[in-house]
Amino acid sequence: MAKCTVCNSRKGKRKCKATGTFICSLCCGESRTEAKCDGCSFFKSAAISRNYRSVPYYSTQEMADNPELGSIADVVELSLCQIWANDHRHVDDRTAARLIELMIDRYHFKDETPRTDTPVLEDGFRFFSQNTGKKLSHIDPEQLVKVLAAVYRSIQRRTIGGTSYLQFASQFNGIGPAM
Numbered sequence: 001m002a003k004c005t006v007c008n009s010r011k012g013k014r015k016c017k018a019t020g021t022f023i024c025s026l027c028c029g030e031s032r033t034e035a036k037c038d039g040c041s042f043f044k045s046a047a048i049s050r051n052y053r054s055v056p057y058y059s060t061q062e063m064a065d066n067p068e069l070g071s072i073a074d075v076v077e078l079s080l081c082q083i084w085a086n087d088h089r090h091v092d093d094r095t096a097a098r099l100i101e102l103m104i105d106r107y108h109f110k111d112e113t114p115r116t117d118t119p120v121l122e123d124g125f126r127f128f129s130q131n132t133g134k135k136l137s138h139i140d141p142e143q144l145v146k147v148l149a150a151v152y153r154s155i156q157r158r159t160i161g162g163t164s165y166l167q168f169a170s171q172f173n174g175i176g177p178a179m
Contacts, residue, residue, distance in 0.1 A: 006031065014042060052101050053156075055108055056142075057149030072139060072147045074173065076100075079131045081175035083124045084166045088177030090120045093159040096166060099128050100152045108145045 004012040004024035012022030018036040028042055037043035063069050080099065084091045102125050105111040116122040136144060158165040170176035 050101075050105075050109065052104055052149070052152055055104055055149040055152075056146050057153060058146045060150075063147075063150055069143075069147055069150075072136060072144065073151055075132055075135045076148065076151050077169045078173045078175060079128050081166060081170045081173055082131070083127055084163065084170075085175050085177045086127070087120065087123075088163075091124065091166075092163050093155060093161070093165040095120060095124060097152060097155045097159075099124050100148055100155065103128065103132070103148050104145060104152070107141045107148070 002012050002022055004010050004027055005016075005019060005021040006023050006027035010024035010026065012024055014023055014025060014028050015021075016023045016028065017040045018031075023031075032043050034043070058066075058069055063073060080096045083099070084096070098121060102114045102116065102121070105114060106129075114122075114125050116125055155165045158168050167176070
C-alpha cells in the first residue's frame, strides 16, 4: 500500500475525492471541507451530525419556577399544536421535534437558511418562524435557545411515537386537530 500523499508518513488507505490519491485517515479528517468533500462517504455535514441534546437548556425545575420561561415555552408549544391542527395527517411528534431542531439551527448554530427536506417541514417552519418571531422578538436569543432545547427534551421524554407529545401539549393550550 502506498504512503499518504499529504503527510507522506502513514499508509494511504482512503481514496481522496479531492486529490484523486490515497491518503491516511488522519489527513482525511484534518483536511475535510464541504466544498472539497461533498458526496464523499467519509464526509458528514455539520448539520447532519449535530447533537441537539447537547445544546444548553433550562431544566424542568427552572422552567417551572420561572413564569417568563414558561410563557416562552407556551408560545412555542402553541405554535407546534397549531401546525398539527392545520395538517394532522402529516404532522406528528417527529415533525414537531424537527421543527424545534430547525429553530435551534437558526438561533444556536446560526444557520441562515433551514434545511427542510419535505413540504410539510417547509410550511411548518415558515408558520412556526412567523408565529414565534412576532411573539418572541424581544427575547434574548440565548434564552430562546435554552427554552427551545427544554421543549425539545420534553418532546423526547413524552413521545412514544405518533402524536403523543402533541396530544399532551394540546391538553394545556386547547389547540389540536378537529377530529
